[in-house]
Amino acid sequence: MRATLTVLGSGTSMGVPTIGCNCSVCHSSDPRDRRTRPSIMLRYNEQTVVIDTTPDFREQALREKITRLDAVFYTHTHADHILGIDDLRPLTYHHPSGKLPLYAAPDHCDFLRNMFRYIFDANYKFGGLPKVELKPIEAAVEFHGARFEPVTVIHGETPILGFRFGSGAYLTDHSDVPRESLDKLRGLDVLFLDALRYKPHPTHSTVEQSLRIVDEVNPKRTFFTHICHDLPHEETNAKLPVGVRLAYDGMKLELEI
Ligand SMILES: [Zn+2]
Ligand SMILES: [Zn+2]
Ligand SMILES: [Zn+2]
Secondary structure (H helix, E strand, C coil): CEEEEEEEECECCCCECCCCCCCCCCCCCCHHHCECCCEEEEEECCEEEEECCCCCHHHHHHHCCCCCCCEEECCCCCHHHHCCHHHHHHHHCCCCCCCEEEEECHHHHHHHHHHCHHHHCCCCCCCCCCCEEEEECCCCEEECCEEEEEEEEEECCEEEEEEEECCEEECCCCCECCHHHHHHHCCCCEEEEECCECCCCCCCCEHHHHHHHHHHHCCCEEEEECECCCCCHHHHHHHCCCCEEECCCCCEEEEEC
């Protein structure tokens, strides 16, 4: 089945430009150097699914003219991946089943329930809540003809999730990808990987580390995401090997899902 993947955001947790920063990338006139927080959208079989709801979700949804949403998959519960949850409200009011499913690892469901108690606490009576429902991911999720397979990656010291969907996979926020997860990434057409910058970071992958993953699993096309202001779009792309490029906000591609 054909799917369209749209990059909602390609930036790191602080976004690019970063508040108060005077560097050349934060002041670049290239629109691809403007990076909102990291997320993607998949459209297939009249379904719209997003991975993560960032603090920029509202702007991303308006920019991409999202008028319906059928599910959210969460990679983990860091602020840059979840804080847009309240802006799901207008999309959840029209959800056909009444409650928008939010798929997350069981411990991430617990975290979301605590963090956003006002949403999940039945005793909260002030209205204006997103109509959502947490769905713990215990195994691959079949969703309207597509299979979302969780792929465990290590983010600092914490295991979190990436997802494989057909010939595509989206891994964000990883400092290590275990062997058994690499084995789930064979035969890909499209692979998204974290590549924060060149300089090592305790919880994120560098350009060099992610290029090693590319060598290992050999996807047809790779896009780097969760990018900070150390990587100017044009200049960095010129140095990357064929088949590997930086993602940018609004980028769209087709794949088999
Ligand atoms: Zn992040
Ligand atoms: Zn900067
Ligand atoms: Zn994170």
